[in-house]
Amino acid sequence: MAVEELQSIIKRCQILEEHDFKEEDFGLFQLAGQRCIEEGHTDQLIAIIQNEKNKVIIKTMGWNLVGPVVRCLLWNDKDDKRKDYFLMLDLLVKLCNPKELLLGLLELIEEPSGKQISQIILLLLQPLQTVIQKLRNNKAYSVGLAWSTLWSQLSLLPVPYSKEQIQTDDYGLCQCCKALIEFTKPFVEEVMNDKENKENEKLKDELLKFCFKSLKCPLLTAQFLEQSEEAGSDPFRCFASEIIGFLSAIGHPFPKIIFNHGRKKRTWDYLEVEEEEDKQLADSMASLAYLVFVQGISIDQLPMVLSPSYLLQFNMGHIEVFLQRTEESVFSKGLELLENGLLRIEDNSILYQYLEIKSFLTVPQGLVKVMTLCPIETLRKKSLAMLQLYINKLDSQGKYTLFRCLLNTSNHSGVEAFIIQNIKNQIDLSFKKTKNKWFTGPQLISLLDLVLFLPEGAETDLLQNSDRIMASLNLLRYLVIKDNENNSQVSELFEKERMY
Template identity: 40%
Template sequence: MATEDQVKDIIHRWQNTPEDELKPEDYQRFKKLGSACLSRGDAAQLLEFLQDDKNQGIVRCMGCLLLAPLLNEVVQKEKSLDHCQAAITHLTRTCRPDELLHSLLELLEDIDPGAICETVLALVPHLQTVLLRLGGRKAAGVGSALTALQEQLSRLPVPYSRQQEEADEHGLCRCCSALAAFAKPFVEEVKGRDGEHVATAEDEQLRTELLKFCMRSLREPLLEAELTRDRRSSLWLFATEILVTLPAIQEPLPELLLFSPLKNSSSQAKESRACLAYLLFVQLIGLHSFPAVFSPVFVLQCNMDYINQLLSSKKESHLLKGLALYAKSLESVQDNSLPVTLLELKSFYSVPQNLRQVLTDCPMQHLRQSGRQVFQLFIDKLDAEAKHKFFRCMLKTSHHAGVESYIVKNIRSQVEFAMKPGPANKGFLGAEFLSLMGLVLSLPKGAQTDLLHSMDRIMESLNLLRYLLIRDKELRGATDVWEELSGIKEEYLKTLRVCIGRSRRHYSSELKALRGDQKLRAKEARQAARPTRVLTSMAVTHEEVSDMSPEVQHQVLQSALVTFDLMESLIVRIEEITEEKRKN
């Protein structure tokens, strides 16, 4: 360990040594002496040394080496915090900015996961100072700094609830506020250029780096965050800052959202723009600067690509934003106005298919409920021809009894609407209606159809058939249509009766086997050895039934038999109505 006199001699030698004659061991010794000073708690002495006019040459060429130990003291919140902050501030104003930038970016790359927030908050103002010292050659540095900062922020969990955001345990909200403040002078620089200014390559690069920063921010953390207009949270304010920044750097929102092709965009770029559309049209952030000249149908058509991106995700935050953007984009569209030509667009096919996945596979009830509301809203906006085509598509592709029953229920509503007097569209009464009914009145696997799995669709189809027979006057006007529909009905009911009989025999046999104690124990033993033979309901798989207790199996079988009775009673009623109409 060097004595005080030896240290003074070393410093005196450095003061009188030209920079190009300093050796690597000089740099190492400088760092070692500075670190030792901090470890002894002598930050005030180190600051005094750094600020001494006689030492500015030493500080200028070797001071960057002290950034790491000084930052460590700041992050650890040692007693000498103020002295260490003042020392870092002096270094950032004295050392060469290129070397400072390199050193600060190195510090950003190697942050302990538990100290991300503290490190970022400590570095951001000094990093900004260094970049501003670079003058007209800072664009690349600004880009590198923003990228490094956002990479660290991406490691922090995004608070979801209001309580989590207010607590800000991991510091993401504070870091986002610091990041917005960091970017502000560079945004102002781009914004301040008037129309007469001839943009240089450096100017354009700075604008590009700021655009990248905005798009990354939209993806992380804003796409993951819960944002609501009634709660102007830290992340809400950060989102507002991003949407103010985009037009400020000459990136018009309409051009970015509505006219930039998505075809060759990366998934990340699509997510960023999807979040931008959500903030603009759902949360109304920045909407005052968005031109009102675009028709609701055009906006919907553009947003469908973003909605598709969000609904294809499995993340709750993405699905919530996708459903909200879908609903908001549809609300401004007039009912019964969307033409069938729109259904030929890829997004108008993909979005309902992704929405169907939410309705059938999403485990979260509130998302399924929102999905059903948006699904109906979309149907309401289609014109009659488009509804007809959409219903056919969903009946062919959904492969889910619940969704199919919902479509059949909508078909009945359209038939009822078409029967009303006036210039209503008759597309659900004429010859084209037969092709739709051919899909409705069919069983997926004929007489081998699992009736419980298809129960919802079958019951809704029988209810539609009963309604058509009761209101047969309008349909009988077209003799050929009525006769063909009657043929479809007879074939459907015949197959359904065979299916019900087969299923009832099977389920009755299973129920009988469960009723004796001895057979019950034998049943349990067989369950342990192999899969059960019990058919399943709409919400139960074969594998799940094998895990059921005999009591639950009994309930499933009894419920199946009651369902078959309901189906058969509807068939009987349909046949009674048919006979009554024939007599009249």
């Protein structure tokens, strides 16, 4: 019955011009075609689609059948007619109006949730690529619309964290990343092969935005397999390598991008990118820095003349971005990036002037937040180790400045005790080696004013502040016993009462 009904509609439309088709005709065609699919009349429907006499009808109305065909492919994975469904999908992609088909495919991609998101994306990426390639006008806009739709759905998928989760890939995100690279390659090649085409400038713009979005999602939160022998099978590492390769291919190699980020005039001229929220772009740039400096992806493209202190200064802003996030998988990357930069630098070599740069103070404050608020012990310990390493790299005035800052801002007894212990260590070094003006005399007295006092005076909770109080008393005891020559001038803080 459904086949006869569809043939009746087609017979009536065959005598009409395309512009004479009515809205009613579209609706009847869709309903009859859908019934044919549901009732299993795939052979007859394929014959109707392939009939040359129906070419105009299929071109104009056929896109309405894509949805029912795709749903059958998704829901009936064991259906013996799957070959017919795939053939119908291929025929419709080949014969239908590409503009209408593009919108129809994107609507289908937006429909599902959960694990079906990856299933429909993997099913429709190749047809979507074919449809876009058939468009003669506004290809850049269509590509951008497709990427935007794809990422809006992919961003809903959980990013696998452990090695086991990456390998099982329950939600299909890793597979989608691989497929998305294949979807994108023809458009990259198009830009590379015809650089003089003005339309390709717009396509390059969309590619650049696609790369930035990819750096943020999923690469900002993605974890990478540690074993070097598994690097080639790590889906996120492969995806990151391809994205960085795309940047170079379209004329934006990552050294050019990352070393110009933050300047008033960036190296790209695309208004849309300039107007992106700073936070979004900052996340992408931080992700790129991590991929290059920690994971070593394409690091050989960097100039060899860059000093360790310059690279640390460059990366501190990105480390700050990582530490501002609350996701373990993100701020842990900030710890790795900081460690990577600090290990290249000799102790006591970071000049105090660097602390005039905002990130050189906000990063240690971010470490304190991780130390005190993170529920994961390994990350708390890692943050503590990074703060100590950071202190070790500062020169004397830098250490002095940082100690004052953290004593004023940490509001945590344990952290304050840690800082006071570091102050004691610096005083001890000053006594044993060359006298250091920052940890003896008037400068030390000023610092001790912050150390040797109760935060709330007589009402201070001694139990809650016990770590700080014990560290302060320990420091005072050390000074009284060791500083026989009064190099610290600590005696000026107190009136001594001698009892004979």
